[in-house]
Amino acid sequence: MTLPTRSYAAFLFDMDGTILTSIASAERTWTKWAIAHGLDAATFVPTIHGVQSVETVRRLNLLGVDPVAEAAAITAAEMVDVDDIEPIAGAAAFLASLPPERWTIVTSAPRALAEVRLKAAGLPIPATMIAADDIPNGKPAPDCFLVAAERLGVAARDCLVFEDAAAGITAGEAAGADVLVITATHGAAHDLAARHVRIIDYRDVTVVTQPDGGLVLAPR
Template identity: 90%
Template sequence: MTLPTRSYAAFLFDMDGTILTSIASAERTWTKWAIAHGLDAATFVPTIHGVQSVETVRRLNLPGVDPVAEAAAITAAEMLDVGDIEPIAGAAAFLASLPPERWTIVTSAPRALAEVRLKAAGLPMPATMIAADDIPNGKPAPDCFLVAAERLGVAAGDCLVFEDAAAGIAAGEAAGADVLVITATHSQGVKTSHPTVADYIGLSVVARADGLALTQD
């Protein structure tokens, strides 16, 4: 599938699975939590990706479980398990090539966890980053991308969203942005109508008069 051909005012990047991979770390923590709560981990754990932890817990509607407290405990555990977090191939160089005022990160992770994971992966944290703490309605609601675009001083419809998870893709669509899907962490690929790339190897950006455009070797 070909890359988007238009130029964009800014690029908005999801974090987990899009610019870094923390899947192993997250799934270890959530597997322990699921087993402790009598859940079938094999069925449950694949549902955690791309949404805020508190929403993942809340939708289970477990009796006697406080979603906010449980999510906080899960985040604390995840922050201690970052040894095998690494950037998606080519992500560091690609981000470094972008004008700093023309991109940001939009993540469903709490800010403290996002900072730890970005540091572990050796990736920069933009001052305009949107984290779970900043948005009452997480993905798939469009709020996070709308606020991110506003912070950058651009319209969401003039942004390209980089995503890997269904909830984030839906959020980007709802915000009116174009979406590019990163498939590096998906062994089976991703079923989507949006353009896809495996990673950032061979991906570069050209600054045009009307914005940023992608090219691929």
């Protein structure tokens, strides 16, 4: 296994597809929405991942559709469909091994939905979490990772971003952070993943905390 060899001040984790999988839940909701709006669900649904719901609706430019209201309705539907949400393999133990002040979650989901999904997956909710509500410009803009690093008191260039989707990878790159791609849900098919270190999940990786608090990844 090839892993980054440098020490990082903090780890910044995307949520959906990176530390938990809610893809089935999300795609069920978005499929119903797409069909109701006359869209080809098979073509449209793969485009929803990694960006804020309001931006997904907005870029469709549907006549007479209020993106904010539609996104709120979609979020409400997603919050009651959590039965098959589960952590990515090894994620719970990996997060538990990290110093709490050295990591956080950076998600395109609204905070209420993120908290519901994290609880459903049995994963912790860091006090420093960045959600869609906190950042006007969502991924692929770098703002979310820049603010997350600031909340942790470190520079984004000293962080390792854990991502799975193209929008998040682009955001991490733009923030100046290193990026590690988790391939458990989306695989490594998109071009952006090919230029970064990739691991399937967290079962075969551990972290070594340096005397200065820095974090170094190592094979388990």
